[in-house]
Amino acid sequence: MTSHKTAQTMKPATAAKKLEIYLEATPAEFREGVVSRDELNALQADPPAWLRDLRRDGPHPRSVVAARLGVSIAGLARGGVTEALTTDQIDAIKADNPQWLIRERETQAKVRAEEKRLRHRD
Structure with a gap:
């Protein structure tokens, strides 16, 4: 068979x-x-x-928007971005560089640094 x-x-x-x-x-x-x-x-x-x-x-899903902006998906939500964005809209946010984006990028950098520290520790 x-x-x-x-x-x-x-x-x-x-x-x-x-x-x-x-x-x-x-x-x-x-x-x-x-x-x-x-x-x-x-x-x-x-x-x-x-x-x-x-x-x-685009429009791009939130995971892609977050990656292109260098923040987490939760950071997008905290910044008020809850829907799909086009490439032009993402570029406009980057050009404006609002305070929430600066703050979320700093948070993301700290998270990545901590993850790297933990990887090297283990």
Whole structure:
């Protein structure tokens, strides 16, 4: 008896998280279907135009916004940023350099320094 391998699939939200894109900004056919592991690998290896545009211009999920600003996701929330932002909006925040961003970057630097200290201790 030969075994038939079933394709591993995931919900669009999971695939979007793995691709680091904002699900609500994806095409309807992506949001409404399921994504196989092979399809995800193909999207990562050779992204279609819509995926390249999303990664370049946004809107970006909070994890990407936080990384681009150099703060934590909790730091974004403390700063009042609760929704997806475009690349232009992120650049505007960087240019304005508001007090909350300065404070959160300092906090993030302290957290990273402490994590590094603990890694070297252990």
